[in-house]
Amino acid sequence: MLIRVKNLSKVYKNNNDEVYALKNINLEINSGEIFGIIGLSGAGKSTLIRCLNRLEEPTEGKISIDDIEITNLNKKDLRNIRSEIGMIFQHFNLLSSKNVYENIAFPLELEGKNKKEINERVETLLKYVDLEDKKLSYPSHLSGGQKQRVAIARALANNPKLLLSDEGTSALDPKTTKSILQLLNKIRKEFGLTIVLITHQMEVIKDICDRVAIIEDGEIIELDTVGKVFANPKTKTASEFVSNLKTNIEEEIKYEKKPGSKLVKLSFLGEISKKPIVSNMIKNFDIDVNILSGNINELMTTSIGNLTIEILGKDEEINRAIQWLTKENIRLEVI
Structure with a gap:
């Protein structure tokens, strides 16, 4: 899915004051790419990704997905376009009263699929995310990584063309994060999905993204390929993200240089x-x-x-x- 965002703003009213969560956002996300949005807490990144499927209603501007302007859609047409958009969340958002099988089946039930279709699809997804042995387990008995795999399988249930990840790895340990990122990259390659993910972790951007937008105070301050941002960050915030990345380099070199x-x-x-x-x-x-x-x-x-x-x-x-x-x-x- 090709995504175009033009002059997007989101304003919240606080008594008589207006607070801009997003200010005049312009970007284009190519079909089939993994696009990262990174920023500190409160920068506006969650608001931006939630505007992409109108979980948040923009105050101004336009959002087009495959040349369909979703900001003008009525509720029925919006539901249709949302069926092609999967979403995963930081805290998984699984239904605690349903087991793994039932959580994955839930969006298919909402779409009115018959039991045979549902069973075939759920079994396929359980195998794909390597959770066949957990299908009757409840979320409370799963690890964080297993919960996110269930959430990803549920997001894929209706064969979406676009996958949105709202801090999908920030609640996970580094090893589990790597495995989830590998799964997302596998999904992109095998299904041709466009993936948009937000994060505050530059390690995630490094490992999986093709391009990255850096957002600060509701504005995109830098947007380029990951390689170019790493090699030549143009803003202070970008430089700090790159320099704070955990690498094999010591964070500060304690070395007394010689004269000359x-x-x-x-x-x-x-x-x-x-x-x-x-x-x-x-x-x-x-x-x-x-x-x-x-x-x-x-x-x-x-x-x-x-x-x-x-x-x-x-x-x-x-x-x-x-x-x-x-x-x-x-x-x-x-x-």
Whole structure:
């Protein structure tokens, strides 16, 4: 599903005051991509994703899904378009009085499917999310990861074209989060779904998303491919998200640099992350280099290398080396 959002705003009234949860949002989400929306608490990301299926009613602007403007639909037509949109939530939203089978079957029952159709579909989904042995269990007897798998199966019950995830992994531990993200990526590849997910975790964006929008105070402040945002964040908020990402690099390098040296953080995007940049720099200039820390992050479509080094030598040679790195399209920061 192709999604277009144009001039979208959402205003809440607080006594006589107007509070903007969203301000003039414009974006296009391509069919078949995994699109991430990241922001801090209160940034407006949940409001935005809930506007995409009109769980929240926009104050202004237009939302089109496959060229159908959903902001103008009546209740009947909105129900029809919602049947093609699945949604998963942070706290799963399972029916505690129903077992796993019944939770997955529930949306099919609402659509008036017969028992045979329901049984075939539920059994297929139980196998797909690897919960065949849990079909008669109740939510209270499931782990967080199992609950989210049930929620995903339920969201897929009516064969949607669009899947919305509202903080779908933030209640899970890191290992379980990885398994849920792998499942979502498998769903995208095998069913061709468009997936929109919101999160406050840059690790989630790194692992699964093609593109990302960063939202702050109800406005999109940065939107690009994940690789470009990682390699060259243009806003302070984006830089903080990238720098706070848990990697193999120590959060702060406690190192007392030597006189006549400079500490430099390097970032490499794509194939250049696998080239012997440091080795070539040492050969080209009269300098020495201490490698303090580094790693390579594998994104969905590319790689990002991070390296913190100490360059030793005469100021003139160090500056020439830094200029050379810049010409090699390596993002750097002198600490």
